[in-house]
Amino acid sequence: MNRRLAQGIDGAPAPQLREPVAAVVALGANLGDRAETLESAVRALRALPLVTKVVVSTPIESVAVRVAGPDADAPAYLNAVALVTTRLAPTVLLTYLHAIEERHGRERRERWGDRTLDLDLVSYPGVTSDDSTLTLPHPRAAEREFVLAPWLEVDPDAELAGSGRVDELLAHLRGDA
Structure with a gap:
């Protein structure tokens, strides 16, 4: 196989053909022009090969979460x-x-x-992985309102594999359950 085809764009592995799925990607930024960074990242997602549609939630602001917990400073x-x-x-x-x-x-x-941009693959339909390079679904997604609320906005029927319906997970986090 041609080395360029085997590597794909920018040296990344070549895309693989399969049935289209709606993967869930969380975006976050807390340094620089956060809004422009998220908009630029969405443009980059839309430009990826074998991507046919990108639906994005309304951005929300959230407190930074550190290993020790939320950090309002x-x-x-x-x-x-x-x-x-x-x-x-x-x-x-x-x-x-x-x-x-x-x-x-x-x-x-x-x-x-802190980071200029964080892109997490949260969920990929039909795939679970406990690999050191790819854990699916994202191990802390069910604990993050800043993931669940925007996800629910773009997919009201969303489910997080192994955890349940996103609306129920969000209600539990908010103390509404």
Whole structure:
């Protein structure tokens, strides 16, 4: 196989053909022009190969979450969720997400530290993974209002594999359940 075809764009693994699915991608930024960064990231998602549709929630602001818990003294995050209709394999999609982060100046210095852009693959229909490079569904998605609320906006019938309906998870977090 041609090396360029085997690598795909920007040295990433080649896209794999499969039936389209609506993958869930969480977006967040707490450094720089957060709104512009999220808009730019969405444009980059829409430009990916084998992506046919991207539906994005309204951005919401949230307090930074550190390993020790919420940190009101840190710069606030702007968060959104995108449903990305794609035929990319989840590992390939994740590679592209990391490349988009890097193009936006993402540096991985500390766990849960401030960042110019964070793109998390939260859910990929029909796929669960406990691999060190890809954990699906995202292990903390059910605990994050800043993921669940925007996700519910773009998919009122959403379910998080292994955890349940997103509306019920969100109600539980908010103490409404």
